Amino acid sequence: MKRLALLCLALLTVFALAGSALAAYVPEPFDGYPYDDQPDAVIEKDVIVVMGSSNFDPSYPSGSYLQAVAKLFMEQNPNIEVQLNYGSWGDLWNKVGVMLGNRQGPDILVGPREYLLAPGRGGGQWEDILTVPDEYYFDEFEKAVMGPAILESCRFPGREGYMIWPWTNYIDGTGVINGDMVREAGYDPLEIQKNGWTWDDFLKIARVATKDTNNDGKIDQWGSYFGPTVDSDGTRLALTANWCSPIALRLKAEGQTFIDIKTGDFFLDKDAFLKGFTWIQKLVYEEKVIPAESIGASTDECRDAFVQGKTMFCAAGSDILDEVAERNRLIDKGLETGKKVDAYLVPRPKPDKNSPNHPIRVYVYGYYHFKQEPYKGDAHTRNVFKFAKFLANPVFQPLLAHSAFIPSDMRVWMGEDAWFPGILGSDANAQYMEQIAQTWHPRLDLYITMATTTDVQNALTKFRQEVLTPTSEEVYLNKITPQQAVDKLQAALDKIAQDIPKDKRLTSEAPAMVKDLEDFAKKTGQKI
């Protein structure tokens, strides 16, 4: 044993020595991006690597589209080879992380800003994102037609032009309802879609919907499923932002940032949390319109339950409409049994009649280009931008969209008529999505991330991971009362506030972020 312990010690020493020797070597910081707009030698053969997620796969319409465009581009530019590389959503971000850790980001990455620059990622990957040279950024006309929300998604807070091109949108912050069940309770789904609904309306409809349809003594139709407790439907249902009306509180609650970037104070919107928690417990344990077993069920299970007509409501984005359509088609063809679902995309329920609708978020997918070390040369960069512009060429996009190339949740941005009612179809859902274009806002927690120091970000990450999520789960599972939960959260936040002195909370960019937020609110006509 002694010998083994000694050996172990020797091994440790070897590691430590080798480690410290090498750790002393720190490479020179990489400064600047040498795009100088000077003509370079033409590259004989250039390879552009485009990375994306599963929607690059040809089984997705967007994937077929991308491949067709890449093929066309390569025919026109025989010296450029475009390679499409894709993996599942999780794998993609893992790979991007490893690549950025080596300062070797892909030439082009397709993804939403909200994910690329998520608070958890340190919000700092922007360092490696190229500031788009003027000639490749939008011209004045394009800026004019894009509308504040899209333009907002295409810029980095405080500076313009980090995204090469916005491409598709994903609507989040909505829900879908089963038209038949809503009508059964005496409500008009079109009315809900148009004017919104309150949580009391939700409960009334859910009570009617929750029943035993085949008389076997077990309830098999529910108001809603709860779903995963982290990041997804569950939190969407219990989203505290549902209970906040002023936009400032909404922004804070939605990003779950718990810090005011104007003053640097930590805060907890106690009232909103209390109401949200109480309501969830009421729905699950008192009214029993949400099965307690569905807490923690997978997103797929919740979506499937809705698609099969087992639930009245699902807190999903617009993409679920395609699943419903597919299921209905199978029923028409006789390949599936069951009742067709008449789905309506609606806003989430609101606290009371007078409060504004829950904000609908839009994730804008775009093309990002990364600085690389060593620099591959201006000619390469130009080729990358050439391809990106070609890809986003507005001329053939409406055609492709019209031939159902791109699913309804991933419509191509098309300038003024971003949603092209004619292309989406003329049904109520299409018109509603068109209407969303006027009221959406992008996710703004990025501002808050940029305005806070690493200490705050780390502390809040730990807070979310170790206090917020487990405490919420305890409430959902009826282990503690809402009041206890709120007290717990408050105590944890107080401790963070104690640990981090006030002058070490905000970065020098904070005032600019506040100004940006206020400007954005003014532009979109929202109150702060």
Next chain:
Amino acid sequence: MNLKAAWKRYFEDSKYSEWRWAYIFLAVDLAWSALFLFYPLIRAFIFSLQEFNLSNIGNVRFIGLKNYIDILTDTSGWWHSVKITAMYTLFTVPVNIAIAMGLSLLIHPLGDRSANFYKSAFYLPGVISATVMSVIMIWVFSPMSGLANLILEKLGLPTLRWYGSPDTALLTLMLMIWLSGHGMGVLLYTAALKRVPQSLYEAADIDAASGWSKFWRITWPLLKPTTLYVLVIQLIESFQTFSGAFFITRGGPIRSTEFVNWRIYETFYRYGNFGLASAMAVVLMFVIMVISLVNFKLLGTDVEY
């Protein structure tokens, strides 16, 4: 001196020839592990001494042992996950070894054909990739409409919440391991059992030894090297257990399945904090190493017969 003589001198007659042969045998392994194991390992060790995350990749700094201090003083985070992992290990590794050994002892006396059938049956689940396996497992243990609950219902037993409840989530992940994942162990044990000389059992029969004492006196000692290997491998696997948390529970509910490796993964990929994650990995490495050393000590006597 001709080549043959030199060969003879250096590799056959010298008292160092055994050393030389050993290094020849090990040359490729050593070169390979230097390149693909030790180098990355040392780099990971360096990362653990740096402030290295996605927020400051342009400005990586040497911060000494700060990452380690952060980890070791983090009672609510790191030590919580160590506790969960230790519990998981304690309940899976011995049970798994007992099951694998029990199954192999059951298989051993069978004829070749049926033995092969069972061995294959236990090994084959390994051919399905972890991704697909977890899709199936999520579906089997679904609290709403899963196969497991269907069976419980048919048997007239109360249904369970499986991975949806903090009380049963860890148990569900353990159950998944208990039910499948014995392929390797069974193959190894059946192979090892066949190497036990039959003469020893015959001798024991003459002594009229009971089955139990035969097992403890003959089978167990001769299975020790295999057991040691299986134990260490299972310890490593179970301390690094990950796929259950990754695909099914995401560490929840109420942090009941927050394994160490899941924490490292989150830190590394989700929060992009490479330095801290590397430090965690190094700590984990030494934890596993110490436990393995103890096992080597307990079971590691060289068996000669």
Next chain:
Amino acid sequence: MLEGDTVTAQPQPSYESRLAYSFERTERLRKIGKALAYLILTAWAVMSLLPIYFTFIMSFDNLGKSLTMRDVRFWPLEPSLKNFRDLFQLDAPFWLEKRPVMRWFINSALVATIPTISNLIFDSMGGYALAKLKFPGRNLIFLSIVATMMIPGFVTFIPLYRMMHEYAWMDTYWALLFPGFAGVGGIFLMKQNIQTLPTSVLEAARIDACSEFKIYWRIVLPTAKPILAIIGITSFMGGWNSYFWPYLVSKSKKMLTLQAGLSSLMGAGISGMPPSLTDYGIVMAAAVIAAIPMIIVFFIFQKYVVQGITVGAVKG
């Protein structure tokens, strides 16, 4: 084991009747024990095989795009080959760039077989040296090799990625093949098993003036056949199942493996972000295609497990 404690607790009478009784009881117990053994084994085997069974039937079930698996079904509701047609895109328009499934298949085969062969050679050599030869630094080498198993693989991905980039191995077979060239687990397993080989046999060979290599080749390898077969199975399956590494070092989709391709068919996965439409039918079809070679290889090696043992038993 199965017979239980048959000899000790008996009433005395004569030796003959005791013997007869004992035999009778042993026979009966043996029968019951055997039945019980079969029952346990069969139940366990069914439980183990159930996921494979579900994968197979789902791959032949027309689940419909974007719909996940639904109610428990033990037989495809609507048996069809649609999922396989979709996987190979047989019905896709002519201009569409097809998924290079065959190329992925070939890549997987290469990634699985070449490291398997090198593993068999180098793991057994290393294992023999560590088990039976005495040389300075033996324990240190063994310990440090085993230590590398104890660190979670993904924290070494950053330096490894850098290495592949610097060697310009990205998107080549080198990057796919080299990291699996030898295996720590294999060396460890080999060492543990060669240790049980009687040293007297080796000593006898040494006295007969066999060189170390001859001992390794003529004595160690043949006796280690079952373990070699197990290493073969493991490293083949490890190579075949690896997916994140091939994805990480790929630039074009031509250099992916089948499992990496399969994984890319999975949709959102984690947090409900788009795209969340996973076509489980195609995924299951791909899983079945990926599983078949592994099943075949398993049965090939499985034969050697048995064969090798007869050789070993004679020697032992």
